[in-house]
Amino acid sequence: xxxxxxxxxxxxxxxxxxxxxxxxxxxxxxxxxxxxxxxxxxxxxxxxxxxxxxxxxxxxxxxxxxxxxxxxxxxxxxxxxxxxxxxxxxxxxxxxxxxxxxxxxxxxxxxxxxxxxxxxxxxxxxxxxxxxxxxxxxxxxxxxxxxxxxxxxxxxxxxxxxxxxxxxxxxxxxxxxxxxxxxxxxxxxxxxxxxxxxxxxxxxxxxxxxxxxxxxxxxxxxxxxxxxxxxxxxxxxxxxxxxxxxxxxxxxxxxxxxxxxxxxxxxxxxxxxxxxxxxxxxxxxxx
Amino acid sequence: xxxxxxxxxxxxxxxxxxxxxxxxxxxxxxxxxxxxxxxxxxxxxxxxxxxxxxxxxxxxxxxxxxxxxxxxxxxxxxxxxxxxxxxxxxxxxxxxxxxxxxxxxxxxxxxxxxxxxxxxxxxxxxxxxxxxxxxxxxxxxxxxxxxxxxxxxxxxxxxxxxxxxxxxxxxxxxxxxxxxxxxxxxxxxxxxxxxxxxxxxxxxxxxxxxxxxxxxxxxxxxxxxxxxxxxxxxxxx
Numbered sequence: 001x002x003x004x005x006x007x008x009x010x011x012x013x014x015x016x017x018x019x020x021x022x023x024x025x026x027x028x029x030x031x032x033x034x035x036x037x038x039x040x041x042x043x044x045x046x047x048x049x050x051x052x053x054x055x056x057x058x059x060x061x062x063x064x065x066x067x068x069x070x071x072x073x074x075x076x077x078x079x080x081x082x083x084x085x086x087x088x089x090x091x092x093x094x095x096x097x098x099x100x101x102x103x104x105x106x107x108x109x110x111x112x113x114x115x116x117x118x119x120x121x122x123x124x125x126x127x128x129x130x131x132x133x134x135x136x137x138x139x140x141x142x143x144x145x146x147x148x149x150x151x152x153x154x155x156x157x158x159x160x161x162x163x164x165x166x167x168x169x170x171x172x173x174x175x176x177x178x179x180x181x182x183x184x185x186x187x188x189x190x191x192x193x194x195x196x197x198x199x200x201x202x203x204x205x206x207x208x209x210x211x212x213x214x215x216x217x218x219x220x221x222x223x224x225x226x227x228x229x230x231x232x233x234x235x236x237x238x239x240x241x242x243x244x245x246x247x248x249x250x251x252x253x254x255x256x257x258x259x260x261x262x263x264x265x266x267x268x269x270x271x272x273x274x275x276x277x278x279x280x281x282x283x284x285x286x287x
Numbered sequence: 288x289x290x291x292x293x294x295x296x297x298x299x300x301x302x303x304x305x306x307x308x309x310x311x312x313x314x315x316x317x318x319x320x321x322x323x324x325x326x327x328x329x330x331x332x333x334x335x336x337x338x339x340x341x342x343x344x345x346x347x348x349x350x351x352x353x354x355x356x357x358x359x360x361x362x363x364x365x366x367x368x369x370x371x372x373x374x375x376x377x378x379x380x381x382x383x384x385x386x387x388x389x390x391x392x393x394x395x396x397x398x399x400x401x402x403x404x405x406x407x408x409x410x411x412x413x414x415x416x417x418x419x420x421x422x423x424x425x426x427x428x429x430x431x432x433x434x435x436x437x438x439x440x441x442x443x444x445x446x447x448x449x450x451x452x453x454x455x456x457x458x459x460x461x462x463x464x465x466x467x468x469x470x471x472x473x474x475x476x477x478x479x480x481x482x483x484x485x486x487x488x489x490x491x492x493x494x495x496x497x498x499x500x501x502x503x504x505x506x507x508x509x510x511x512x513x514x515x516x517x518x519x520x521x522x523x524x
Contacts, residue, residue: 171389189414192389193407 027059077256084257088264097272100265104244108262112165115176115184119169122280125273126222126241127164127175128206129157133237157186157238166240168277171195173227175238190229197230200274200284203239220246220263225274227284240277243270301325301515304333315524316467318481318517319474320446322439322488325506329447332517334463336450343451351448359457363466366445367473370438378406379433382413409494416493423504425489432490438477439484440491442470474524481518482511 093100105113105121112124134157163182167174171192177185190198203224222241229236244266252258278284309317309332321331327346329336336343353359377395381388388410396406420426446467453463478484485507493500510518 170386191411191414 027057030057030059077254080256081260084260087257088260090264090268093264094268097268101269104265104269109165109244111182111184112167112176115187116167116169116174119167119174121167121169123166123168123273123276124244125166125270126243126245127166128224128239128241129164129177130226130237130239133157157188163245166273168273168280171280173277194229194231195281196283198281198284199228200240200278200286201226201228202286206239206241222270225286240274241270242274243267300509301513302328302330302337303515303517304330304335304337307333307335309333313464313467314517315521316464316471317446317450318521319442319467319470319484320444320448320450321510321518322443322485322503322506323447324450325510326503327447329450334450334453334460336447336454338451340454343454347448347451347455347457353448353452353457356457359452363445363449363452366441366448367469369441370436370473370477374402374406375409375436378410378413379429379436381410382417383429383433412494412497415497416490419498419500420490420493423500425486425500425504431483431486435478435483435487435490437487437491437494438474439487440495442474443484443488443491446470471524478524480522481524482522484524485511 101121101124105124109124113121157177162180162185163178165176167176173190173195175186175188175190179185203226205218206222206224222243222245224239224241226237226239229238243263246263246266248259252262278286308314314332317332317334324331324336327336327338327342329338338346347353347359351362353362374396377391381391384391392403392407392410396403417426417429417432420432421428426432449458449463449466449470452458453460458466474484478487489500489503489507492503510516513519
């Protein structure tokens with residue numbers, strides 16, 4: 001893993017701002033409470049209170065403490081991240097492709113194995129529906145579904161934001177899309193003859209719909225290839241990621257080593273997809 | 288009146304001709320077209336369809352593009368010939384051997400691009416239709432379809448279309464009787480029971496038209512189970 005600054009550093013200003021707001025609000029509430037109680041208290045009591053008010057309010061100390069704790073936390077986490085990164089050698093890990101693939105198919109992605117209903121899984125990776133494809137399908141729907149074959153496949157690809165997967169199974173490419181809770185939404189099979197007519201091109205780093213992402217987290221973003229099928233004369237493009245999509249498990253939030261090891265496995269299994277596909281279908285080899 | 292009959296006819300299950308009803312083997316022969324006839328709300332037991340001339344004309348001319356005797360004979364013959372297509376067996380074999388389908392299709396189907404694409408599309412349709420028919424409990428296994436194929440759909444459409452052509456004067460009664468007898472004899476080679484015939488018809492229609500076969504399944508169930516249906520007490524073709 002290449003050494004880059006931790007992606008969590010940029011959160012610091014946000015935390016500071018949040019704590020500052022919370023502290024201010026708490027202070028206002030405290031003053032309000034005091035004003036309310038002032039009316040019913042004796043003068044003697046009020047005099048004692050006035051003396052106390054001259055002291056510094058302890059709520060203003062909270063952000064300072066939080067910032068210091070945050071900085072210490074960041075330093076510790078960053079150190080842990082660097083150590084964990086140094087311990088992972090991607091090149092040697094890549095030799096364990098088959099082992100990792102089986103491991104992920106029986107654990108993290110066992111649902112894909114279920115969807116394949118016992119079918120062979122030669123390679124697996126994440127996928128996505130490009131915005132352009134989604135737009136084109138929308139146009140087809142609006143135009144009264146002119147191309148029947150494309151619309152049959154197209155209407156199944158209306159989601160662009162949920163998890164999708166590619167599986168290469170012998171001569172077929174299986175595209176799975178999921179719903180918002182991760183259950184299978186659609187299963188589309190592109191057979192050997194469609195793949196033989198398809199084209200593959202480099203698609204660059206996958207950007208979110210708004211194209212906004214932190215520079216420091218760029219190394220975790222998938223690089224895509226775009227495969228374009230000819231569906232009875234109409235092109236249909238879909239994205240192939242170079243890794244399986246990884247979402248940090250909340251229970252592993254502080255376990256940097258586990259996070260990086262899992263990321264590495266997801267990358268090793270996913271990045272092999274395109275080369276396996278190209279070996280099977282030489283027409284997909286890019287220049 | 289025709290406007291109202293269109294609304295009423297779907298609710299009239301099993302139409303029988305009480306004046307000129309056929310019996311015996313002639314009835315058996317005409318029953319080959321019973322699925323299509325029921326779909327059109329026509330008589331199931333006579334040469335006459337009981338449909339209006341305008342309806343028959345529309346069906347024959349618009350949907351089948353038949354406007355004379357020659358075209359009628361050509362289309363009716365084609366519906367018989369389709370069942371002898373050996374390439375269908377190759378497509379079915381490829382469907383059963385998912386691991387080797389590429390090799391089976393490439394080495395055995397005709398090289399001409401149009402022909403190859405035609406059978407490739409049939410193969411693709413099988414991949415959609417067979418799981419759907421299993422889900423709808425029309426079949427339990429693809430093996431059932433291998434024997435019966437879509438012959439019920441082909442002979443069935445031919446038999447009813449022949450009746451329509453007879454009513455329009457494109458076929459004589461003798462030609463119709465001969466065509467129906469041949470349809471019955473040929474159908475028996477593939478389907479042993481009327482249940483197999485209805486399954487084969489549903490399968491053929493699904494291959495042709497895709498999803499939404501619940502209507503056809505309902506027609507088949509009605510024909511096989513309704514007390515008024517001529518198929519009710521007949522198991523074997």
